[in-house]
Amino acid sequence: MIYMVLVFSDNRNLNIELLSKGSELAKELGEKLTTIIIGKSDEELANEYIAFGAEEVYIAENEIEFFKSEEFSDIIEKIINETNNNYILIGSNKNGKELASRLAGKIDAGCIIDCSNIYFKDKKITAERTVYSGNAISIEQFNSLPAILTVSSKVFDPLKKDEKNKGNIVKKKYDIEKSSSKIINVKEMQSESVNVEDAEIIVSCGRGFKNKEDIKYANELADTLKGKTIGCSRPIAADLKWLSEDHWIGLSGHKVKPKLYIAAGISGQIQHIAGMRDSGIIVAINKDPEALIFKSADYGIVGDLYEVLPKLATALKNKIS
Amino acid sequence: MNIIVCAKDVVDASEMKIDSNTNKPILEGISKKISDIDKNAIEEAIKIKEKHGGKITAITVGTPDSKERIKELLAMGADEGVLIPYPEKYDYHIVSKLLAEAIKKINEYDIIICGEASTDFFSGQIGPKIAGLLNISQITYAFNLNVEKDKIIGERNMGENSVTTESSYPVLVTVTKEINEPRLPSLMEILGAANKPIHEWNADSLLNDTNTKIETIDIKGISMERKNIVFKDNIDDSVTKLVDSLSKDGVLG
Ligand SMILES: Cc1cc2nc3c(=O)[nH]c(=O)nc-3n(C[C@H](O)[C@H](O)[C@H](O)COP(=O)(O)OP(=O)(O)OC[C@H]3O[C@@H](n4cnc5c(N)ncnc54)[C@H](O)[C@@H]3O)c2cc1C
Numbered sequence: 001m002i003y004m005v006l007v008f009s010d011n012r013n014l015n016i017e018l019l020s021k022g023s024e025l026a027k028e029l030g031e032k033l034t035t036i037i038i039g040k041s042d043e044e045l046a047n048e049y050i051a052f053g054a055e056e057v058y059i060a061e062n063e064i065e066f067f068k069s070e071e072f073s074d075i076i077e078k079i080i081n082e083t084n085n086n087y088i089l090i091g092s093n094k095n096g097k098e099l100a101s102r103l104a105g106k107i108d109a110g111c112i113i114d115c116s117n118i119y120f121k122d123k124k125i126t127a128e129r130t131v132y133s134g135n136a137i138s139i140e141q142f143n144s145l146p147a148i149l150t151v152s153s154k155v156f157d158p159l160k161k162d163e164k165n166k167g168n169i170v171k172k173k174y175d176i177e178k179s180s181s182k183i184i185n186v187k188e189m190q191s192e193s194v195n196v197e198d199a200e201i202i203v204s205c206g207r208g209f210k211n212k213e214d215i216k217y218a219n220e221l222a223d224t225l226k227g228k229t230i231g232c233s234r235p236i237a238a239d240l241k242w243l244s245e246d247h248w249i250g251l252s253g254h255k256v257k258p259k260l261y262i263a264a265g266i267s268g269q270i271q272h273i274a275g276m277r278d279s280g281i282i283v284a285i286n287k288d289p290e291a292l293i294f295k296s297a298d299y300g301i302v303g304d305l306y307e308v309l310p311k312l313a314t315a316l317k318n319k320i321s
Numbered sequence: 322m323n324i325i326v327c328a329k330d331v332v333d334a335s336e337m338k339i340d341s342n343t344n345k346p347i348l349e350g351i352s353k354k355i356s357d358i359d360k361n362a363i364e365e366a367i368k369i370k371e372k373h374g375g376k377i378t379a380i381t382v383g384t385p386d387s388k389e390r391i392k393e394l395l396a397m398g399a400d401e402g403v404l405i406p407y408p409e410k411y412d413y414h415i416v417s418k419l420l421a422e423a424i425k426k427i428n429e430y431d432i433i434i435c436g437e438a439s440t441d442f443f444s445g446q447i448g449p450k451i452a453g454l455l456n457i458s459q460i461t462y463a464f465n466l467n468v469e470k471d472k473i474i475g476e477r478n479m480g481e482n483s484v485t486t487e488s489s490y491p492v493l494v495t496v497t498k499e500i501n502e503p504r505l506p507s508l509m510e511i512l513g514a515a516n517k518p519i520h521e522w523n524a525d526s527l528l529n530d531t532n533t534k535i536e537t538i539d540i541k542g543i544s545m546e547r548k549n550i551v552f553k554d555n556i557d558d559s560v561t562k563l564v565d566s567l568s569k570d571g572v573l574g
């Protein structure tokens with residue numbers, strides 16, 4: 001058996017981060033690191049992946065316009081069979097998660113989703129992941145190969161780009177099994193290109209806000225603070241769509257660690273806490289004295305956010321100036 | 322339309338405490354519930370049945386007491402339940418295999434519905450893995466479904482994009498929390514559920530190879546220590562105290 005490492009994400013940045021971890025694992029095994037590009041033949045991208053650590057880049061040339069798990073898993077399965085790769089790292093965006101899981105079913109492999117760390121322990125590939133909505137980390141080990149692992153963005157740092165790296169580019173066409181599903185529309189979600197993950201101070205809005213316009217109270221508070229960004233709970237982004245999904249914080253949204261997190265009108269359900277529990281100082285504003293959020297906060301104000309937020313903004317302005 | 326819903330019985334993570342001596346989560350004595358989004362899955366199945374007729378089977382790989390939660394699913398509107406008790410050792414792989422084999426045994430199905438992710442493990446793996454094992458198409462992260470006689474159309478939240486996917490049957494669908502509002506069964510429905518069948522199928526009768534592929538070698542609790550200072554006075558005083566504290570903590574500059 002050959003123990004090569006294969007990396008794939010349809011997202012360039014994420015793929016580069018995976019190449020970094022992949023190359024560390026491949027070195028330990030004394031084996032090769034391969035990555036895959038699916039779609040247009042993009043040699044420029046292939047060379048970039050080589051500069052970031054890939055030793056072999058498979059370009060599966062085809063006319064596929066949009067990502068579809070059925071087709072992508074089929075291509076990756078064929079490449080795995082051809083190359084004997086046994087350690088497969090896949091980028092954990094939504095496409096990647098369903099792709100990895102489907103692939104695991106097709107090739108009868110174990111799969112661990114959303115690894116926060118990956119290493120060899122007793123020569124076995126081992127991964128850590130968060131479970132129980134952020135209450136625990138489980139350490140899981142493969143006792144069989146192939147092994148499929150998925151990793152989100154920003155878990156691993158990319159290697160330094162080295163244009164002198166040498167690698168091999170393999171271009172191939174694969175027949176794709178026809179699937180009975182088809183993509184009939186792709187619409188870009190509204191996005192405000194907010195980066196909550198790197199924010200130093202976050203003012204976060206929950207269902208305690210009664211109208212979309214009222215988010216302005218959070219904005220006005222945020223404006224008085226440096227490095228400020230607006231965040232929100234899942235219902236504000238997913239149900240009400242008052243803010244774009246790049247503001248969404250929690251288990252199924254973004255994980256943040258600002259030095260100050262202000263939660264206004266957020267009840268403090270465990271799935272929200274899972275996304276902000278690593279914050280420096282947590283402040284909660286809620287009119288319900290029994291709200292769960294106070295248990296996860298350093299400071300809390302019991303009160304109506306419509307009264308508290310403007311007063312807090314004024315007080316902060318005076319303090320800072 | 323024959324619909325199969327995979328529903329997980331989970332411990333309520335919001336009640337979980339961490340043992341300060343062993344640093345392990347305490348799993349005993351916590352109440353159990355149907356994983357949140359699996360209630361959306363069953364609700365969606367009921368809506369489809371209301372429109373097209375057919376039968377809903379709910380399958381749980383769980384513990385013997387998971388029967389209680391299956392009864393809730395029957396009260397909501399499932400027609401039959403299947404409980405597969407966890408084998409001695411299990412992992413994501415064994416659970417998906419058991420569900421896939423149970424689905425094959427049921428044999429007649431058009432739509433399989435899973436949650437986008439379970440509230441305890443939150444991996445979102447089991448649904449698409451079943452689709453891979455059965456080699457059928459998949460519609461993931463659906464926040465809206467349009468079911469017609471010979472095709473299903475799902476609008477899907479894929480993060481950066483909203484993707485509309487169409488498929489013929491059979492198909493595996495995973496749904497998000499936003500797709501619907503799960504119903505609360507009435508007392509009559511709860512009583513009526515007692516007459517609906519719950520089958521128990523053994524793991525051994527479904528699988529020859531019950532070897533796991535992944536072993537959990539350790540689990541570490543994460544506890545969160547916070548100051549928990551709550552100002553309850555009049556708002557002006559509370560605001561002043563908060564600003565002073567934040568300033569002392571040095572998080573304003
Ligand atoms: C699998 C799964 C994943 C999930 N992932 C996430 C996630 O990533 N992020 C997330 O946020 N949620 C997530 N959720 C949902 C989560 O469980 C909660 O439903 C959600 O966080 C609640 O949002 P909220 O606090 O804004 O709303 P609510 O729970 O409705 O709380 C509103 C709060 O506002 C307070 N309030 C009302 N009016 C005022 C006022 N005038 N002034 C001050 N306070 C007021 C109320 O007292 C209440 O506490 C997930 C759920 C599941 C099942």
Ligand SMILES: Nc1ncnc2c1ncn2[C@@H]1O[C@H](COP(=O)(O)O)[C@@H](O)[C@H]1O
Binds near residue numbers: 329380
């Ligand atoms: N033990 C189980 N029994 C039945 N269904 C399950 C089980 N585990 C997971 N599922 C289904 O798979 C979905 C995703 O679970 P997970 O992969 O654990 O996030 C859940 O929402 C359920 O629909």
